[in-house]
Amino acid sequence: MDDRVFRNTMGKFATGVTVITTKVGEDVHGMTANAFMSVSLDPKLITISIDNKANMLEKIKSSGQFAVSILGEEQQDISMHFAGQKKKEDGIDFDLVHNVPIVRDALATVVCDVHDSHVVGDHTLFIGKVFEISLRDGNPLTFYQGKYGNYAPVEYA
Numbered sequence: 360m361d362d363r364v365f366r367n368t369m370g371k372f373a374t375g376v377t378v379i380t381t382k383v384g385e386d387v388h389g390m391t392a393n394a395f396m397s398v399s400l401d402p403k404l405i406t407i408s409i410d411n412k413a414n415m416l417e418k419i420k421s422s423g424q425f426a427v428s429i430l431g432e433e434q435q436d437i438s439m440h441f442a443g444q445k446k447k448e449d450g451i452d453f454d455l456v457h458n459v460p461i462v463r464d465a466l467a468t469v470v471c472d473v474h475d476s477h478v479v480g481d482h483t484l485f486i487g488k489v490f491e492i493s494l495r496d497g498n499p500l501t502f503y504q505g506k507y508g509n510y511a512p513v514e515y516a
């Protein structure tokens with residue numbers, strides 16, 4: 360099976376966009392990700408999938424903690440920055456929650472301890488045990504067929 364056809368097919372699944380963040384000593388690191396899923400309510404667990412070649416992998420292994428910042432529709436520049444697509448010239452603001460960085464003004468954030476991890480093919484799944492959350496009003500940034508977009512709810516009569 361061709362990689363491009365696989366990616367085009369996965370790209371038919373519309374998602375939000377997140378930035379994964381962690382901190383090792385004073386070194387804050389961020390990475391754009393859309394492979395994010397809610398897993399369990401009791402206990403509260405989420406999962407992310409990180410490419411085994413990503414710099415983020417060893418950083419989460421070292422820190423044992425990470426945050427997921429769900430981006431709002433006005434934060435495409437932040438997604439592009441943390442995907443290495445286009446540098447954001449006016450810088451990035453982080454806040455610290457129990458010493459874990461989050462993206463300032465994200466639509467929502469979940470802050471986790473690493474509960475478990477599994478190497479699965481060329482990615483590693485991290486299961487996060489959520490210990491802090493935040494959310495604000497607003498609309499999400501979306502990703503569909505390899506393109507950014509926004510969200511339009513369908514109004515039913």
Ligand code: FAD
Pocket residue numbers: 376387388389390391392393394395408409410412413414415416440441442443444451502
């Ligand atoms: P690097 O390439 O080292 O860093 C990414 C960028 O962030 C660099 O430009 C770096 O300068 C900047 N940066 C990092 N930390 C800071 C900081 N503290 N302050 C300022 N800038 C900083 N990959 C996956 O593995 N899983 C996914 O689920 C996933 N989903 C994606 C979804 C979308 C919509 C896109 C566009 C990409 C996705 N990627 C995903 C790809 C991933 O974002 C890139 O391959 C990324 O560059 C790999 O991260 P890295 O840890 O190697 O970071």
Ligand code: NAD
Pocket residue numbers: 365366367369370393394408409410442504505506
């Ligand atoms: P794309 O067409 O590559 O992405 C469409 C979909 O394919 C993604 O939403 C994801 O579900 C899947 N996908 C893409 N790359 C993957 C990978 N390496 N492993 C597993 N699934 C993958 O979109 P694009 O605009 O060309 O992406 C920009 C860059 O970000 C590419 O280098 C892409 O590989 C990377 N990316 C990686 C992941 C991931 O690792 N899970 C997810 C999205 C994008």
